[in-house]
Amino acid sequence: MTVVFNPEMKSLLQKQVRITINQKREAIGTLVGIDQFMNLSLRRVQIKAPFDPKPVVVDSCVIRGASVLSLEAINT
Incomplete structure (x- = not known):
């Protein structure tokens, strides 16, 4: 799932990110993949x-x- 269609998104791969999800949930982890539907794959995640x-x-x-x-992106 490492196909990236947007160069800006490619720059976030292998970096710590904060994702706000519906229902006021938040996920923080390392972005390892993204697809054309913007499905995100994360490692070491806190939800x-x-x-x-x-x-x-x-x-x-x-x-x-x-x-x-x-x-x-989260500056660490």
Whole structure:
């Protein structure tokens, strides 16, 4: 899933990103892949939800592009 159609998105690969998802959820992890539908593949991910005080930590996940509200690089 490493096909990248947008050069700006390619610059975010292998970097820490913060993704805002629908229902006020947020995922922070390393972006490792993206496809033409903007489905995002992440590694070492923390998923935060407003109704859960503790973030859920997973090794990898795929976020469907239709759920993404915003994507930003995190300076580490």
